[in-house]
Amino acid sequence: MPGETQLPASVSVRPARRIGRGGRGAALAWGGAIAIALIAPHLFASGFGLSLLCRMAIAIVFALSFNMLLGQGGMLDFGHAVFFGLGGFATMHLLKLVDGGLALPVVLLPLAGALGGALAALPAGWLATRREGTSFAMITLGIAELAVALVVMIPQWFGGEEGVSGDRSGGVALFGFDFGSAVQIYYVLAAWALLAAALMWGVTRTPLGRLANAVRDNPLRVDFLGYDPARIRFLTFLLAGLFAGVAGGMQALNDEIMTVSNIGSAASGAVLLMTYIGGVGTFSGPVIGAVLVTLLQVALGTVTDAWQLYSGLIFVAMVLWAPGGISGIVQSHAPILRAGRGARLLGPYLALLPAVGLTLAGTVGLAELAYRLQAVRGGARAGRLFGLAVAPTDPWQWLLPLALFVLGAWLLSRLAPPARAAWQEAAAQAARGVS
Amino acid sequence: MSAPALSLRSLHKSFGATSILRDVSLDIPAGTRHAIIGPNGAGKSTLFHLVTGRLRLDRGSVWLAGDDITGQSPHAIFRRGLARSFQVTSLFPRLSVFENLRVAGMRAAGCGHAFWRRIDGFAALGARIEEMLALLDLGPRRDVAAGALAYAEQRALEIGLALVGGAHTILLDEPTAGMSRAETERAVALLRRLSAGRTLVMIEHDLSVVFDLADAITVLADGGVIASGPPASVRGDARVRAAYLGAAAEVLT
Known part of the structure; x- marks a missing residue:
């Protein structure tokens, strides 16, 4: 029947939008990102500036991993900090082994985060990705509660209230760098952020990445094209957990401590906020969101104690009036400017x-x-x-x-x-x- | 001749107390074009849902090219070579026309779930999609989001998704619904061309399309098969005429 279509009306009334094919623009964007990563520590050379940049690098990886689920795969994960936090704890334990004499370069430690995040995502994803939409979101909420309870219950592994701490400069120095100083750890984190972002961008251009988009748009049709939507969700979930674990490993290196708060719902809420404000519809959206929200948290935090009130208000305003986030606003104006x-x-x-x-x-x-x-x-x-x-x-x-x-x-x-x-x-x- | 492309054996389906299909049996020989017609509510779409694994059978069995596929999942049935389209357009609204077709062609191109290979690296798949874009007359709309297409373009893409994957048996649920005369003629030409060497089963209300394309026709009414055979014999069947009393009966004469 004419008009009997399940496509949302908001999509069909929009002017025909051309979907980019990457190419030269992408190369330019990556060149720009590398340049910014190299120049930024010279512009913000103070201790405060460098610690802010480190937090941004971590937030970018975390938000991009979150958007693999929300933006690319249509999965709203209310417990994404679980993989971030468990990746961070895994890194922390390896760091303590390095402090104890294990000959492993500290630079490689976020790999332990990747492993920790992916291993945690294995059972969690196995449970959650059997369902889609609201049911999926509910299951992740339950998993998040469960993870926090487990972390509190096992102080031998997670250090109870104090958490687990280590010393990143305690290992073997690599080419004379011991990564104790702020600028040295910045370059380590920036390199990891660029590597992780490049890999996640790469995934969007693979068969699995495209299938994740398809499952986001219409899981039923994917089933009739020879792919099990649950399996695609599961694999995407594993990768998102892995990269969240990398971000957690970066955090462990940066803060030299992980506590239960790194796993909890506030951390999961923060990454949702960042990703959404930046925009879930583009690859760069979460990067913009991670940078701005990190900046906002710090800047507002110095001006007012009520900063959480403001970030809540900003989030509500964005959801109501700019659901595409900042990158969505940019995207809807780019053709007009061009x-x-x-x-x-x-x-x-x-x-x-x-x-x-x-x-x-x-x-x-x-x-x-x-x-x-x-x-x-x-x-x-x-x-x-x-x-x-x-x-x-x-x-x-x-x-x-x-x-x-x-x-x-x-x-x-x-x-x-x-x-x-x-x-x-x-x-x-x-x-x-x-x- | 080998086993029929599709063999339905005594299918039964009820929703609660309402019986939708009763004892439907049908053999569709490989390489033929078969139309299923019947009044609204006859159970035609339900039949497609049962065959493709969308709904579970109460009783009976479905055989695809000699293999029992009863109770298998839709993706498993697709992998055995059966593709379908939907009466209610079912696309990937935020993906471009090109990406819609590419997703539909990925299984046949052997992409698997790879996340370590570039999708653009599957050159044969890309070429096949470009070819299909041209056949569907959607070339100029290649990079437009499917959700932003006009209705007729969406219907063309809906057919394209079913055809592009290389399945040997294709089920189309009202492929020309809502199309204009000219669009319908183009769709019929496309179906004729792309169904060569494959088995095509379609639900269709447009009887001119049916008599134009079909090698055989099955008439479904009130959950049962009331006639099945070559167009000429179905056209003359008294029960078919009774089921089609009204405007459509004139088309049958």
Whole structure:
């Protein structure tokens, strides 16, 4: 019957999007990534800067491994930190052996993470990948709880409350490098991040990678094309666990300690946040998300104690208004810019700015008041906000941010539709201009 | 002649208390084109679901090229050489037209589940897909997401997914549904060309397509076979005429 199609409407109404074939653009992107990895430590040479870069390198690998499941394979894993954490513990134990005299270069230790992550993913994936969609997500949630319980129950392996710690400079020095210094460990982690990212990118261009996309889109049809969708999910899950384990191994080298918190739901939530904010639809999305969210956590953390509130708000806002993440926003504007129609969007987009500013100011005011209300009740001092003394128990102080928020939101509700219409028109024109 | 390409032996299927198919038996010789027709609700799509492993049989058995495939999974049945299309278009909406066809051709090309070989390295598969793109008239749409195609293009791609894998027996569920006259004619020409040397079984409502293509016709009504044989004999069957009372009966004359 006409119209009787199971394709989601949101897909079919979009202008025909051309799907890139890689090639020169990809080579350029990889060259750029290597260049950035080499130059970055010179631009951010402080101890703080280097530790930030190390955290980014770890987050990039972790988020990319998460997106093998979510973006590439359509699997929402609520317990991805299990493989990260167990990979980290495996690395930590090997590091202690190296400290004890085992002749193994410290550089290679994330391989133990890969093994640990993959081994943990074996039983977990065997259970979870029999199902798809919500059932899959539920099973991973259960596995995550189970893993945390096991880690707490076996202090001999996981060190109980204190975790397991080691010394990365305790091994045999390789060519005079002992990896004790911040810049040396940065280059080790950057090299691992580039290698792991390249391998994961490679997987997207293999038969299994393509089959994972197919299972994400339509598992039923895959079954009728000679492949068992559960088996494809399982293999993808193993690889994602392996690379999460590499990230965990990098973390172990960087922090020289692993604790139960590295396995828990907060860590799993963080990687979901990063990946989603960056965008699950492209390979580069999780990289963008990992860099930005790591930066945001640190930057917001220095400015406000309520930073978790903000990352939660940002996540909700992205899910609601930009489900494709940052890379999705870039992707939906790239053809318009290439067709030279970007200037037409400038007006409507600039008109949004004051409204966005008002809404943000109101949101920040409300968030800070809410956070400090709790702090004041706990006996802390409210402190100052934007140079003003804050008294969250005074109802009048809530009025101004509330008014800003309502005004901004109202303006946005009026200005967003024309901006959206301008974007849709420009996108349609760009699509027509190309084909 | 060897075993029939497809042999259905006394199939039974009920959903709860509702009997959908009762004692359906059918032999389809290899290399023939066979049409299954019948009023809505006759059980035609259910029959395809039973044969391809989508649904489980209550009783009876299904034989593909002499082998019992009863109760096997859809992917196992596909690997034995049976491919199908769907009445409700079932594509990979976010993959390009090219990638849709390539996924469908991967099993036959021996790609396995490899994650250590580049998919572009399977040159013969790539060439086969380009060839199929041309046959389907989808060449200019090669890199467009399947979800963004027009309806008729999606229907063409749906047929393409069933044909590209090199299966010896192909089941098409209403391949021309919703197509215009011109599109239907192109689809018929394509089916004629690509079914050469293979066995084609199709559910089809468009009787002109049926009489144009089919070597034999089976009429299914109310869960049972009421007639089966060459077009000429089915055309004259009194029970078929009774089942087709109304507009379609005129097409049969």
